[in-house]
Amino acid sequence: MLAAVRQARIIDEVRRTGGVRVADLTELLGVSDMTVRRDLDALDRKGLLTKVHGGATALDTASAIEPSFETKRARERPEKQAIAAHAAKLIRPGMAIAISAGTTTWALAPHLAAIGNLTVVTNSLKVAEALYDASRPDLTVVLTGGLRTPSDGLVGPVAVQAIRSLHVDLLVMGVHGIDIRAGLTTPNLLEAETNRAMVDSAKRVAVVADHTKWGVVGLSHIAPLSVVDTLLIDENLPDEATEALAKHVGEIVAVHDPEKAHRVSAESS
Incomplete structure (x- = not known):
């Protein structure tokens, strides 16, 4: 050829x-x-x-162009499903959690059905819709207001104000890009501000991302890698990237199967 x-x-x-x-x-x-x-x-x-x-x-x-939810949903679907399944293992009954907008975080929503007595704060219309469909009396969903993004997230001053008034045990956050120097990024300036508010409101931060996010730098900085307590990413991440990231994040969960994950901690690097 x-x-x-x-x-x-x-x-x-x-x-x-x-x-x-x-x-x-x-x-x-x-x-x-x-x-x-x-x-x-x-x-x-x-x-x-x-x-x-x-x-x-x-x-x-x-770039500064944000793909639509439907466009992103079609990418790396098996990896996102496996990552979401492992992210659910971080959540315990009775917790208050925040879930950012994104297709990997949206994949997490069905897994919450087995976890009782949850309070979920989200700026994702898709996540809120999936949770409302569950019709569970022990599930409280707090949907922030704000301006709608192409990926069906709610961002801007209204969303930020709502988030800053709350405190959650865990944030599960999707990102557009992960880079050693740039940290966590997004192409949307308002989304970056909203996600920073989520990071500030959370005791622990779990980032969910497939390997194609590695090395990608969006227009706007969300936070440094040091805020990440747990990074859940699929096993296709190159070894050199895993080694580099392990120096900056608390823990890496390299997801390779819905039932298995290999853990790499910063202490062992």
């Missing part, structure tokens, strides 16, 4: 899914890892995609 043909197919795949892995492209194109990496390098230099550890993402994932 000619390089131009391969690269055209790579661009089509990135635009269709929002992000691709090297391993998936080698299978799709029937070529070696090295060939795929050279193609990604060439396309990145041309400004046609953004190369990240282990693959590539569409340009808008590293």
